[in-house]
Amino acid sequence: MKNKQNITLILITVFLAVASAGNLRAADMPPIEYPYKPYMEGKMDPQITGWPLSEEEKAYALKAPSERKPGMEAGAEITGMTPLTPSAGKWKDPDAWLNDEHGRCVEAVQDNKDNIDILLVGDSITWFWSPSYKSGEKWTPKFCEAWKKRFGQYHTVNIGIKGDATQNILWRLDHGAIDGAKPKVIVLLIGINNGPKPENFKTIGQGIKLCVENLRARCPESQIIVVKTLPKATEGVKRLNDYIDEMNLSNDPKLQVLDLWDDFVNPDGSEDNNLYIDGFLHLNDAGYEIYAERLKPLIEQALKQ
Amino acid sequence: MKTKKQTRYLVAILCLAGTSAVQAAEKPIIEYPYAPYNEGKLEPQLTGWPLSVEEKAYLKKPANQRRPGGESGKTLPEMWSVTPMPGYISWSSLTDTVWLGKHERLMASAKENPNTEIVLLGDAFTQRWGDGAEKEPLIAAWQKQFGHHKTLNFGITAERTENLLWRLEHGALDGLSPKVVVLNIGMNNVSRMEKSGVTASSIAQGIALCVENIRKSVPAAHVVVVTLLPTDKPGSPVRDGIAKVNTALDGLQLDKDPMVQVLDLTTDLTNKDGTLRDDAYAYKHIYLGDGGYEVYAAKLNPILQKLLSAQ
Numbered sequence: 001m002k003n004k005q006n007i008t009l010i011l012i013t014v015f016l017a018v019a020s021a022g023n024l025r026a027a028d029m030p031p032i033e034y035p036y037k038p039y040m041e042g043k044m045d046p047q048i049t050g051w052p053l054s055e056e057e058k059a060y061a062l063k064a065p066s067e068r069k070p071g072m073e074a075g076a077e078i079t080g081m082t083p084l085t086p087s088a089g090k091w092k093d094p095d096a097w098l099n100d101e102h103g104r105c106v107e108a109v110q111d112n113k114d115n116i117d118i119l120l121v122g123d124s125i126t127w128f129w130s131p132s133y134k135s136g137e138k139w140t141p142k143f144c145e146a147w148k149k150r151f152g153q154y155h156t157v158n159i160g161i162k163g164d165a166t167q168n169i170l171w172r173l174d175h176g177a178i179d180g181a182k183p184k185v186i187v188l189l190i191g192i193n194n195g196p197k198p199e200n201f202k203t204i205g206q207g208i209k210l211c212v213e214n215l216r217a218r219c220p221e222s223q224i225i226v227v228k229t230l231p232k233a234t235e236g237v238k239r240l241n242d243y244i245d246e247m248n249l250s251n252d253p254k255l256q257v258l259d260l261w262d263d264f265v266n267p268d269g270s271e272d273n274n275l276y277i278d279g280f281l282h283l284n285d286a287g288y289e290i291y292a293e294r295l296k297p298l299i300e301q302a303l304k305q
Numbered sequence: 306m307k308t309k310k311q312t313r314y315l316v317a318i319l320c321l322a323g324t325s326a327v328q329a330a331e332k333p334i335i336e337y338p339y340a341p342y343n344e345g346k347l348e349p350q351l352t353g354w355p356l357s358v359e360e361k362a363y364l365k366k367p368a369n370q371r372r373p374g375g376e377s378g379k380t381l382p383e384m385w386s387v388t389p390m391p392g393y394i395s396w397s398s399l400t401d402t403v404w405l406g407k408h409e410r411l412m413a414s415a416k417e418n419p420n421t422e423i424v425l426l427g428d429a430f431t432q433r434w435g436d437g438a439e440k441e442p443l444i445a446a447w448q449k450q451f452g453h454h455k456t457l458n459f460g461i462t463a464e465r466t467e468n469l470l471w472r473l474e475h476g477a478l479d480g481l482s483p484k485v486v487v488l489n490i491g492m493n494n495v496s497r498m499e500k501s502g503v504t505a506s507s508i509a510q511g512i513a514l515c516v517e518n519i520r521k522s523v524p525a526a527h528v529v530v531v532t533l534l535p536t537d538k539p540g541s542p543v544r545d546g547i548a549k550v551n552t553a554l555d556g557l558q559l560d561k562d563p564m565v566q567v568l569d570l571t572t573d574l575t576n577k578d579g580t581l582r583d584d585a586y587a588y589k590h591i592y593l594g595d596g597g598y599e600v601y602a603a604k605l606n607p608i609l610q611k612l613l614s615a616q
Binding site: 233235238242271272274 | 368392404428429430462463464492493495496536537543547587588589591592
């Protein structure tokens with residue numbers, strides 16, 4: 001009887017210890033400071049780093065994105081803060097982004113974390129390098145020809161998620177996306193889903209910079225390639241891309257920037273429709289051929305380091 | 306009684322005319338230099354709208370199989386600019402295809418505006434005059450000079466000569482009898498000179514075929530051909546290509562036809578050293594800006610006013 005009671009006590013103690021460890025982790029801070037103070041103070045997400053998620057964070061992350069925008073905790077969105085403040089993404093099916101997509105990416109990285117040559121980070125344009133995943137299934141990488149032909153000999157993990165914007169990448173990085181991974185090269189292409197316009201391109205640029213800083217803090221040894229936003233040939237995108245130059249990201253000696261503007265734009269200033277599928281957002285096979293060809297020297301350069 | 310009989314004759318004649326029009330419609334409006342195209346060896350429906358089932362199936366084939374030479378496994382870049390070919394067609398479904406949808410909407414707006422006086426044909430440089438045909442109004446620079454003349458803008462971004470030829474064959478100007486057509490096309494063919502071996506003379510010929518087609522489709526309309534506008538930096542492959550096409554176009558002397566006029570805006574839009582005028586182009590010269598359209602409209606004005614008032 002006494003023994004049984006003891007065991008129960010021990011179990012309760014262990015349970016409490018684990019639970020409090022969980023709380024401790026919830027209190028962990030991200031590796032970089034975000035400009036929106038209430039976020040840093042935990043007034044938005046209850047768990048600002050770590051994976052798996054606490055029940056509170058999970059409930060919070062599954063709320064509509066509009067309710068989770070910076071400022072909404074006090075009643076009104078502060079638009080300039082959205083690209084700069086981590087936020088879980090969301091698809092129509094409440095769980096799809098969080099579990100199927102982010103969960104799958106975490107698993108892919110964890111399964112491979114000791115030998116990743118190239119880590120691809122981004123949105124659907126990145127996702128389409130290996131569009132071979134069915135929702136709910138274990139991720140098996142199956143890269144498109146354009147990639148295989150040039151980079152097939154390297155071990156690549158793709159954590160692109162359709163629809164992601166800078167704030168989603170930030171949230172993912174802080175919630176387990178690349179924990180413990182030491183990729184040799186990271187390729188980042190993000191920003192188009194933030195909707196670059198002449199009036200907001202600077203904030204989006206700052207959001208991209210925060211993604212780079214977060215990646216750098218987590219992977220100090222990795223080479224990073226930042227791909228400028230692919231042409232939607234608009235003034236907003238052009239200004240964002242020029243702003244990426246102005247931010248001098250490549251002051252970091254282990255960072256290269258790739259500009260694809262001239263490869264994808266017609267003389268009349270429109271997107272070359274032979275390289276895109278309809279809507280001029282996603283690339284077709286010919287578009288990926290060009291993108292891969294332009295990435296090749298940068299990746300080879302980075303892998304040499 | 307007599308009048309009734311006459312009416313009957315008239316109806317009969319009209320019916321006959323109708324049938325012969327259908328037969329004629331099976332041949333393209335004009336002859337193209339690539340004979341297998343005219344013979345129907347590439348496309349099942351060379352002209353007319355709506356599209357037949359066969360034509361729709363054909364459009365779903367990959368673009369490289371639909372280009373001249375594709376039917377026999379050859380690459381004939383010198384024929385690309387002079388043979389009708391639709392703009393970008395989606396691999397997934399025709400109804401999703403932005404380009405074809407736009408063509409269809411433009412034809413619908415033509416139907417709603419049979420009294421249109423001016424039709425603008427071209428690529429993004431034309432489209433940015435504003436969508437007189439669709440949601441947006443024409444931009445201020447146009448309104449100021451030509452606001453009282455009903456104008457339809459049929460410019461489609463990224464358009465090449467072959468795409469415009471295809472539209473002209475497949476109903477673009479149906480039901481319209483404009484006084485003036487302003488044509489500015491060919492710039493997007495230029496990027497293929499370096500990449501694929503398309504020649505300047507074939508691009509100029511493609512522009513000439515657009516003119517020929519317009520002249521035949523709307524014979525009462527004057528055509529103003531605006532030569533390729535300058536873009537990019539002096540000495541760049543694109544700028545050099547543009548100059549070569551404009552030289553080749555000069556050689557064709559399109560304005561020998563009294564209904565055709567040629568307008569060159571190169572010196573109006575560039576500085577003395579050949580660089581683009583900052584006040585004429587939008588941010589980083591990615592496209593023509595409001596200032597450029599002001600210049601463009603001012604240059605068009607005396608020509609168009611004369612043509613519009615002459616009739």
